[in-house]
Amino acid sequence: MTETETIARAQAGEEEAWRALMQRYQQPVFRLAYLLIGDAAAAEDVAQETFTRAYRGLARFDSTRPLRPWLLQITRRTVYNRQRSLRRYAQALGRLFQQQRQTAPSAHEETEAQEQALHLWTAVQRLARSDQEVIYLRYFLELSVGESANALGVASGTVKSRSSRALTRLRQVIETEFPELASYG
C-alpha cells in the first residue's frame, strides 16, 4: 500500500492505517523533539501530542504530499508551545540536567563516534533556534531541501541560505569551543 493510500484510509477513519503511519514516523518525530528539547520524557510527550494533533488535522491534509515534513512541522510547533510556559521550560531544564547525569551514555560506554556526535549536538545548541532547526532537519534527520522547506514552512531557497549561514556559524562555534571537531568541513 502506498503512503497516499494509507493516508487516505486513515482520513476515512481506519485506525489501523493511522497506526501504520505512526509506526513509520514516530522515530523522526521523537528524534527531532529530543534534539530540540534534550529530554527524553518531554520528547516522548511531544511526540505523542504531535500525533494527536496530526490526527485531528488529518482531514485537512493533502494526501498527495509527503507526511513526514508535515509531522515534523507539527513537532516544532508543539515544542515551542510547551516552551512558552516558563514553568515547563524550567522543569525541562531540570530534567535535562538530571538526564545528562543519569541516562546519557557514560564516557566509558560511549564510542568515540558517539562522543563526537554529542559534542556536535552541544555545539549546535549554542546556535540560534532557527539555525538549530535547519541543521537538525538537514544533517541529523537527513531531510532533503524540499522536505526541510515543508517542515519549516519556508521556500527551498530559504532553506539553502539558512543552511549555509547556520553552517558558517557552527564552524565558528566549533573552532572556538570544540576544536576536537574542527576537522569537519
Added chain:
Amino acid sequence: MSEQQWTQGEEQLVQIARAFPYPTTPVLLARPTTFPRQRRQPLQVLALAIAVIALFVLALIFSPRLRATVTNFWQIGVVRLFLPEVMETPTAEPVDISTPAVETPVSTTPIQQPIQQSSPWPPLAGETLLVTATAQLPFPVRLPTYPPDLGPPDRVFLQRRNGLILILLWMAPEKEQARLALFQMGSDAWISKGDIKVLARTTVHGHAAAWVEGVHILQMQGEQEGVIRLVGENVLVWVEQINGESVTYRLESDLLLEEAVRIGESLE
C-alpha cells in the same frame, strides 16, 4: 533518504550526526488513551455548535451582567469605550450601538455635572522630539491648525502599546496640566476607556466619532508599563484613513464638542 547533494563538509557533518546516541524511540501506540477517537460526523458538529450558541444566547438573555460585558462597548479605531450599565443623566445624546455611527445628530449641550479635576499625567515614558517621532511612525503626523495661535506641541511622547502611540501635549501656561492632548495611533495600538458617564456620537470630517464627557478612566497597556488615569476632561475619538493607514485620533481637552471637532477637522 531522498536525493541529497551534500558538499564534502556537509557529508562529514552527516557522518558525525549519524552516530548520535538517541534514546530509544518510545512505543507511542502503547497509549490507548492518547489515540484520538473517530472524527465527529458533520451533523454532530453542527448540533454541538447549535447547542453552544443556544446556551450563549440564553446566558445573554438571563444574565444582565454577561450581556453588559459582551455588548456594552463601542469600538472606534483602536479605542474601546466601555459603556455604563445605567447611563447617568446624559448631556449629550447617549450611544445606541445598534444604529450606524454616522447618522446620529450631534449634541452640543454643555455638561451640567461638574468635571472633576483629572489626575495629572503620570510620568510618561518615551519623551522625544517631534521630528524623531515622525521618522518612526508608519503614518504622517498631523498637527492642529486651529486655534491659529496654538503652535507646536510642548511635549512629545512616542509609546509602544502593541503598536506605536504618539502623544502630543500642549501645556497650560504656568501649570503642569496639559490643556490639550492629542493621541495619534496606528492600527496595531490598543487603549480602552471605562466608567464612561456620557457618550455621544458625532463626526469629524464625516468620519464616525465618539464624544466622551466628564470623568472616565483611560487605560493603556502594552510593552511599556501600563497606565491607568482618571480623565476629567472631555475627549473626542475618531478614525481617518491617512495614506492607506487607519489612524485613530484622541483629543483630550476641556473644550466643548463644537470646538473639539473644529480642532479635529483642522489637522494637517
